[in-house]
Amino acid sequence: MGRFRGGLRCIKYLLLGFNLLFWLAGSAVIAFGLWFRFGGTLKDLSPEDKSPEYFYVGLYVLVGAGALMMAVGFFGCCGAMRESQCVLGSFFTCLLVIFAAEVTTGVFAFIGKGIAIRHVQTMYEEAYNDYFRDRGKGNGTLITFHSTFQCCGKESSEQVQPTCPKELLGHKNCIHEIETIISVKLQLVGIVGIGIAGLTIFGMIFSMVLCCAIRSSRDVI
Numbered sequence: 001m002g003r004f005r006g007g008l009r010c011i012k013y014l015l016l017g018f019n020l021l022f023w024l025a026g027s028a029v030i031a032f033g034l035w036f037r038f039g040g041t042l043k044d045l046s047p048e049d050k051s052p053e054y055f056y057v058g059l060y061v062l063v064g065a066g067a068l069m070m071a072v073g074f075f076g077c078c079g080a081m082r083e084s085q086c087v088l089g090s091f092f093t094c095l096l097v098i099f100a101a102e103v104t105t106g107v108f109a110f111i112g113k114g115i116a117i118r119h120v121q122t123m124y125e126e127a128y129n130d131y132f133r134d135r136g137k138g139n140g141t142l143i144t145f146h147s148t149f150q151c152c153g154k155e156s157s158e159q160v161q162p163t164c165p166k167e168l169l170g171h172k173n174c175i176h177e178i179e180t181i182i183s184v185k186l187q188l189v190g191i192v193g194i195g196i197a198g199l200t201i202f203g204m205i206f207s208m209v210l211c212c213a214i215r216s217s218r219d220v221i
Contacts, residue, residue, distance in 0.1 A: 011213055012080050015206040019076040022203060025196060026069025032192060033063035036185065061108070062193060065101040069196070072098065076203070080210065088211045092204055099200040106193030109186045117182050124174055128153075131160060139163060151177040 072094040079087030127141040142163040146152055151174035152164035 011206065011210045012083070015080040015203075015210050016077055018203050018206055019073045019080065022076070022199065023070050023073030025199060026066045026073060029066030029069060029192065029196060030063055033060075033066060036189065061101055061105045062189065065098050065105065065196070068094065068098055068101075076207065079207075083210075083214050085211050085214055088207050088214075092207045092211075095200045095204045095207070099197050099204070102193045102197035102200065104193075106190040106197065109190035109193060113183055113186045116186060117179050120178050120182060121175055124178060128160070128174075131163070145174060149174055149177045149181055 072091065075087070075094065076091045078084075079091050124145050127145060131139060131142050142160060146160075146164050146168075150165060150168060151172040152168055153160045153171070154173055154175055157164055157171045
C-alpha cells in the first residue's frame with residue numbers, strides 16, 4: 001500500500017511539473033504569436049482592405065491556444081493536487097482541444113505557405129506598379145516593403161532606387177526575398193504548433209495514468 005501511494009505521489013509530481021512547463025510554454029506561444037503578428041517582419045503588410053481572412057488565421061489560433069494552455073496548466077495543477085478524477089478528466093479534454101488546435105496551426109502554416117507568399121508578392125507587385133503610375137501614391141508602400149524585407153525592386157533596382165534602404169548593399173530581388181522570408185517564418189509557426197501538440201500528448205498520458213491510479217487507490221481503500 002505504501003509503495004502504491006509512493007507511485008501515485010510520483011505521478012502527481014510529474015503531472016505538476018508538466019503543468020508548470022505547459023504554463024510556461026503557453027506564455028511563450030502567446031508572446032511568439034503576438035510578436036509575429038504585431039512586431040515581426042509582416043507587421044506593416046496587412047492593410048485590412050487587401051489581406052484575406054486566412055492570412056493570419058494560423059497566428060490567431062496559435063495565440064488562442066497559448067491562452068488556453070495557460071488556463072489549462074493552472075487547471076491541471078489544481079486537479080493533480082486535489083486528486084480529482086473529474087477535474088483530471090476535464091483537463092484531458094482541454095488538452096485534446098489544444099492538441100487539435102496546434103495541429104491545425106502547424107498544418108495550416110505548412111500548407112498555406114504558398115498562398116501567403118503569393119498574396120504578399122501580389123501586394124508588392126501592386127505597390128511597384130502604383131509607383132510608376134503615380135509616384136506619390138505608391139511611394140510609401142514601396143518604401144515599407146523594401147525596408148521590411150531589406151530588398152530593392154525586382155529584376156533591377158535602378159528605377160525604384162529612391163525607395164530602397166540606404167544601408168542595403170547591392171541589389172536584392174524583392175520577389176525572391178518575400179518568398180524566402182515568409183517561407184522561413186511560416187515554417188517556424190508550423191514547427192511551434194506541431195511541437196506544442198507533441199507536448200500535449202505527454203500531458204494527456206500523465207493525466208490518464210494519474211486518474212487511473214487515483215481510482216485504483218480508492219478501490220483498494
